[in-house]
Amino acid sequence: xxxxxxxxxxxxxxxxxxxxxxxxxxxxxxxxxxxxxxxxxxxxxxxxxxxxxxxxxxxxxxxxxxxxxxxxxxxxxxxxxxxxxxxxxxxxxxxxxxxxxxxxxxxxxxxxxxxxxxxxxxxxxxxxxxxxxxxxxxxxxxxxxxxxxxxx
Amino acid sequence: xxxxxxxxxxxxxxxxxxxxxxxxxxxxxxxxxxxxxxxxxxxxxxxxxxxxxxxxxxxxxxxxxxxxxxxxxxxxxxxxxxxxxxxxxxxxxxxxxxxxxxxxxxxxxxxxxxxxxxxxxxxxxxxxxxxxxxxxxxxxxxxxxxxxxxxx
DNA sequence: GTGTCATTATTGATACATCAATCAGATTGA
DNA sequence: TCAATCTGATTGATGTATCAATAATGACAC
Numbered sequence: 325x326x327x328x329x330x331x332x333x334x335x336x337x338x339x340x341x342x343x344x345x346x347x348x349x350x351x352x353x354x355x356x357x358x359x360x361x362x363x364x365x366x367x368x369x370x371x372x373x374x375x376x377x378x379x380x381x382x383x384x385x386x387x388x389x390x391x392x393x394x395x396x397x398x399x400x401x402x403x404x405x406x407x408x409x410x411x412x413x414x415x416x417x418x419x420x421x422x423x424x425x426x427x428x429x430x431x432x433x434x435x436x437x438x439x440x441x442x443x444x445x446x447x448x449x450x451x452x453x454x455x456x457x458x459x460x461x462x463x464x465x466x467x468x469x470x471x472x473x474x475x476x
Numbered sequence: 477x478x479x480x481x482x483x484x485x486x487x488x489x490x491x492x493x494x495x496x497x498x499x500x501x502x503x504x505x506x507x508x509x510x511x512x513x514x515x516x517x518x519x520x521x522x523x524x525x526x527x528x529x530x531x532x533x534x535x536x537x538x539x540x541x542x543x544x545x546x547x548x549x550x551x552x553x554x555x556x557x558x559x560x561x562x563x564x565x566x567x568x569x570x571x572x573x574x575x576x577x578x579x580x581x582x583x584x585x586x587x588x589x590x591x592x593x594x595x596x597x598x599x600x601x602x603x604x605x606x607x608x609x610x611x612x613x614x615x616x617x618x619x620x621x622x623x624x625x626x627x628x
Numbered sequence: 629g630t631g632t633c634a635t636t637a638t639t640g641a642t643a644c645a646t647c648a649a650t651c652a653g654a655t656t657g658a
Numbered sequence: 659t660c661a662a663t664c665t666g667a668t669t670g671a672t673g674t675a676t677c678a679a680t681a682a683t684g685a686c687a688c
Binding site for chain 1: 482483484485487488489491492494495496498499501502503505596597599600602603604605606607608611612614615616617618619620621622623624625626
């Protein structure tokens with residue numbers, strides 16, 4: 325690993341750029357597909373996923389933000405947009421008058437259902453199908469290394 | 477590679493999510509670092525990089541967009557913001573009255589100079605230093621596979 | 629109980645990405 | 659020539675991310 329001795333090489337820079345560009349392009353395609361299939365944005369999908377996994381399809385807003393690892397204000401803005409479109413509803417919290425409960429609406433659940441299988445299919449098609457099992461394991465290992473390195 | 481037979485597995489999904497999350501986090505850190513060192517955003521940096529590589533540190537706007545693989549309107553908005561801050565200037569084009577030439581200003585060149593070495597250092601620190609040479613080669617190979625798969 | 633502080637959640641400002649619409653100037657073909 | 663069309667570039671609208679500021683309530687020490 326030889327940390328800190330050399331400078332960044334041209335090859336390293338190229339791989340970094342390829343990583344950014346390729347993940348961008350993958351995301352762009354999944355995003356287009358998702359919108360076509362369900363009218364949802366990736367952000368919508370993320371929220372609906374977290375919410376549909378919550379007890380009773382409802383969650384305190386701050387708990388939801390915690391689960392999703394989103395900043396509260398980011399979630400609040402996103403929820404505002406989603407509420408306008410009827411994907412979620414905000415209710416007052418019984419146990420804490422400051423709090424809000426986010427509730428999945430029927431429309432939200434429908435859109436999520438419509439999205440989920442095609443989305444998985446698209447991830448498989450554009451991403452998983454591109455790699456051999458060996459490449460796949462290698463990528464897993466690489467990402468673990470990167471994560472550990474970031475946490476340090 | 478066994479395309480299209482199975483459905484997306486939980487493991488594949490997890491790796492996809494890890495890929496997205498980890499690249500996001502890396503970008504976030506580089507972005508923070510860049511802003512600290514130079515006051516530039518990643519988008520600013522990208523434009524200044526392309527422009528500083530252009531002949532005479534100037535370029536037709538549409539040519540610049542082509543080199544960067546950005547949509548014209550994206551670049552136009554970005555240039556508008558950068559012009560307000562004095563990082564670039566727009567001049568009328570001599571040979572085509574529709575056209576605009578984008579010119580790197582002294583301030584823009586300064587900011588770019590200030591940014592470039594620390595930025596490379598940050599990529600090395602957060603990304604390149606995390607991987608062994610073997611992992612590095614494997615990642616290069618993986619990205620090539622993904623790109624080829626996307627182009628198909 | 630009251631004052632202080634922490635927590636919940638929202639809001640506003642700014643930057644950015646994408647899309648559709650626009651506009652001026654260039655080009656082409658009758 | 660001049661009408662139709664193409665091209666270079668900008669603009670406005672909408673959705674999104676981040677940051678700082680705010681409002682309201684809760685919790686706790688006293």
